Amino acid sequence: YTDWAWTSFVVFSISQSTMLVVGAIYYMLFTGVPGTATYYATIMTIYTWVAKGAWFALGYPFDFIVTPVWIPSAMLLDLTYWATRRNKHAAIIIGGTLVGLSLPIFNMINLLLVRDPLEMAFKYPRPTLPPYMTPIEPQVGKFYNSPVALGSGAGAVLSVPIAALGAKLNTW
Numbered sequence: 045y046t047d048w049a050w051t052s053f054v055v056f057s058i059s060q061s062t063m064l065v066v067g068a069i070y071y072m073l074f075t076g077v078p079g080t081a082t083y084y085a086t087i088m089t090i091y092t093w094v095a096k097g098a099w100f101a102l103g104y105p106f107d108f109i110v111t112p113v114w115i116p117s118a119m120l121l122d123l124t125y126w127a128t129r130r131n132k133h134a135a136i137i138i139g140g141t142l143v144g145l146s147l148p149i150f151n152m153i154n155l156l157l158v159r160d161p162l163e164m165a166f167k168y169p170r171p172t173l174p175p176y177m178t179p180i181e182p183q184v185g186k187f188y189n190s191p192v193a194l195g196s197g198a199g200a201v202l203s204v205p206i207a208a209l210g211a212k213l214n215t216w
Contacts, residue, residue, distance in 0.1 A: 053155065057148035060112050064088070064147065065140045068121055072135065078126040081139075085118030107158045113150035117143045 068081030089111065096109045124139035 053148070053152070056112070057151060060114065060151070061117070061140075061144045061147045064114055064118060065121065065136070065143050068118060069132070069136055069139070072122075072125050073132050078122050081118040081121040081125070082115060085114035088112075088114050110151075110154060110158055112147075113154050114147070116150055117147040120146055 064081070064085060068084045071080040071084055072078070092109075092111045096106075096111055099109050100106055120142040121135075121139040124142060125135045128134035128138065
C-alpha cells in the first residue's frame with residue numbers, strides 16, 4: 045500500500061463508521077427495534093453490491109470496487125443497544141466506539157484480499173472527459189484592480205450598515 049491508499053482507508057473508515065452509527069442510531073431511537081442497525085447495514089451492503097455489479101458490467105474487474113463490511117459492526121451496535129436497556133446515550137457512546145474500532149478492522153481484512161490496488165489503479169485509469177465536458181479554467185484575480193469590482197465590493201460592504209441605519213431612522 046502507498047500513502048494514498050492509507051489516507052483513503054482512514055477517510056473511508058471515519059466516514060463509513062459515522063454513516064453507520066448516525067443512521068442506525070437514528071433508526072433505532074425512533075423505531076425502538078434493536079435489530080435496526082443490522083437491517084440498515086444490510087441495505088447499505090446491498091446498495092454497494094449493486095454499484096459493484098454496475099461497474100463490473102461496464103467492463104471493470106471484480107476487485108475495482110471493494111464492498112465495505114458494515115454488517116458485523118452493526119451487529120455490535122445492535123447488541124450494545126439491547127444491552128444498555130435502550131439508554132440512548134450509552135448506545136451512542138459505547139456502540140459508536142465499538143463501530144469505530146471494529147469497522148476499520150473488518151475493512152482492512154477485506155482490503156487485504158484485493159489483488160493489487162496500484163495495479164488496478166494504473167491498469168484502469170479514469171477516462172478523459174470529452175471536449176464539451178472539460179472544465180473552463182476559473183478567471184481568479186482577473187478583475188482585482190478593476191474600478192467596477194472595487195465599487196461593487198464597497199457597495200456590498202457598505203449596504204449592510206446603511207440598511208441598518210435606515211431601519212433605525214425609520215423607527216423614530
